[in-house]
Amino acid sequence: MPAPQNDNDINLIDLAATIVRNKRFFYVAFLLSISIGVAAAIIIPSKYQYVSTYQVADTRVGDATRPLEPIAKTIATIENQWLLELLHDYYTKNEEELPFDIYASTPESTTMIQLISVAKENEAALVSSTHENILDQVNSHLDQLVVSNRKFWIDEISAMQALIERLETTRDSGDALVRAIELKTSYENQLEYLKTPETTAIARKGTKKASTNSILIIAGSSILGLFIGVFSALFAGFIHSVRRQLA
Incomplete structure (x- = not known):
């Protein structure tokens, strides 16, 4: 018999669904981070x-x-x-x-x-x-x-x-x-x-x-953008849930 699920348990499927529902926040954060990285790679002297x-x-x-x-x-x-x-x-x-x-x-x-x-x-x-x-x-x-x-x-x-x-x-x-x-x-x-x-x-x-500053900067900004994008989507989902419960 499966153990009862605690409401406080983290469900990966729910997290993934939250990210998909708020994908626009993910895309904005990810693309913004890459854009900043590319700009920095161009501006920083070799x-x-x-x-x-x-x-x-x-x-x-x-x-x-x-x-x-x-x-x-x-x-x-x-x-x-x-x-x-x-x-x-x-x-x-x-x-x-x-x-x-x-x-x-x-x-x-x-x-x-x-x-x-x-x-x-x-x-x-x-x-x-x-x-x-x-x-x-x-x-x-x-x-x-x-x-x-x-x-x-x-x-x-x-x-x-x-x-x-x-x-x-x-x-x-x-x-x-x-x-x-x-x-x-x-x-x-x-x-x-x-x-x-x-x-x-x-x-x-x-x-x-x-040095390979340009490559490292762009790669680092891409990885950072991925994390920021995921966080932004989850945070947007969290705000939406709070507002729904307060309504």
Whole structure:
């Protein structure tokens, strides 16, 4: 024997019937939500990825190229010092936060650093100036390393040349002289391989949009419109029932 139905129980068939009877409220709410979503997708500016690339100072060790300073250390300095200083200065000057983020990374198997930002087209000049500001500080820092390394190798070459000259006047110094010449040649190669840092691109704009804002906005507005439409139809049915009972 079926259990008696409580008047307060929710009957899905009645809910569906209520929605159908008040479908005009559903359609209005649903279409209004989609219209707002489409309008927002058109109005909101698209964003693009901007990438700056920087070739760090490096040298050769054997057959491999090695940066003068570990790239992970340089990136850590960017993120924890120069970038924070830039953000602070921008906020102090403009009383608002920088409208985009800046990320530092290194492409695999390279001695390069990338600065990446996702921003609107009208922010391209600001992206360029902020990236350039950071890379100028990186360049100044690495230039000092290049100068100190160059001085080190020049001093080593001079010292080895002086040793070679002394060995050339010493008897039975053949093996030592050969070794000194080899070392001098190695030092000269190190000096020759020493490469200065270089900015290779500033805020290069990607060819594709960096985000799918339009699709997400329209999809979100459609889902939201579905819920609002159902709620509007049920609420209209509820108001109609209340008025009927009060009549």
